[in-house]
Amino acid sequence: MNTFQATRLVAAREIRVRLLDRAYLISTAVYLLMVAGLTILPGLVGGPSSVAVVSAEAAPPLRAAGADVRVVGSASEAEKLVRSGDVDAAVVDGRVLAMNEAPTDVVTALSSSPPINLLAPDAVDPGLAFLAPFAIAMLFYMTALGFGMQIAMSVTEEKQTRVVEILVASVPVRALLSGKIIGTGILALAQITLVVAVALVGLSMTDVGVEVWPLIGPALDWFIPFFLFGFAALAALWAAAGALVARVEDVGAASMPLQMIVLAPLVAVLTMRDNAVAMTVLSYFPLSSPTVMPARLFAGDVAAWEPVLSLALLAATAAGFLLAGARVYRGGLLRNGGRVRLAAAWGSSGD
Structure with a gap:
């Protein structure tokens, strides 16, 4: 089979395995219940003025x-x-x-x-001004972290059980990596779509939804492409982290820098959301733009060209991360006997 066919086969396998995974199904159901409760209850429950x-x-x-x-x-x-x-x-x-x-x-x-x-008729409700950007940042954090760890652990598990040696004998390493990223990305996007759909349905049942929708609509429209490029970049690095270790137990330590990279934008939105200059700078920085730019779009202080430029910078960075992650993944995948040094994996030949 050619590379495209092999990639499609690997992606289909990743999707099939996850859809049959009880833990994945239960976690998705829990997310949906949490979102339904968080969007409906605040509009229905309120204290006296x-x-x-x-x-x-x-x-x-x-x-x-x-x-x-x-x-x-x-x-x-x-x-x-x-x-x-x-x-x-x-x-x-x-x-x-x-x-x-x-x-x-x-x-x-x-x-x-x-x-x-x-006194301020056009101002966004302070609670919504905090909750909406926080929800966007939390959605990206939970999805990137959860599915990223799944990629890393899947790579390490295949390496630990030596199944990868059979796989690379049948399909190119680049097809194996691409299939994992595409298959996991489809699952992540599907979960996000379900979560957003439930949230919008919940908001539509309250008076809050009428106020929020004109503001959150543009933010959600841009969040999807920002998420796809951001997730693709991080997914390659997650796969590389999984290829550097020989045991599933070591994945957490090897991926700690990536966990910090995913967490940093969430912290930035929480701590600097009132700092216009800092939020503007972070909305162009590729590691934080998937969360900060949609947050700025919700606030309504973004020119039409800004998300386009930010997305272009993110796409270029994603391409570089994919190339670097693929090289480390390829160099460490077939090395056993302990943790592989990054320099050794980087210097190894391709497949």
Whole structure:
């Protein structure tokens, strides 16, 4: 068979083996249940609003509606509490003050509907501004780490049991590597698609979905190509890490640098999401762009050319990583007797 046929055969084998793996099916089901719960429950469960009032006369109907009422001395103090986030709303001179969303429970509690002033009507809800980028980064982290470890352990297991010696006698090493990456990538993309679909269905059942969809749509459109190139680059390195060791027990230590590479963008999104300069720089850096650029797209502060340039840089880096990972994979695959040094694997001849 030619290289294309061999690659397709290996990819089909990887998919078939994983789809019959009970652990894979159970983990996928658990992910879907978690996502369904996280997207539906926050929209259905909420505590009472906290309200600042200047006039004590407005307090009784609000308390009767279950609101947490705080009586303050002036209108400026009430507005300051709203802006700082200490209270959800304030009732001042017959008006309700809120930041970016009308507090319907407060309005309903009042005997007459007062004028509503949104101090920041176009602002994204602070909770969504944190949760959406975090969810995108966590999705990439969990998928890249989980499926990457599967690639590394599969390579080491085949090497430890000497099955690889039979495989390379039948198919080229490059076809074996390409098939593993393609087959695992298809499974990873399928799992992501299921998770996103469940999340969108869950959001559509709440009022939050109406607000989120116009913002998260463009981010998801770009997340798929960023994920594919990012995963392809890392998958080759995972396979190389698996080829450097002779026992499955050693895969964790050999792949530790890769685990840190996958974890770093998640930490960056959590710690530097409010730093516009740092997020812009990280959105062009290939190791972090698959998570940071979609996060910036959700925030809506990205020019049309920026994701194109970032994706081009990621694609070029992925090509380099694939070549380097394939060389190390090829050099270490048939070496037994302990851990293979990176320099030795790199200097070995091809297949």
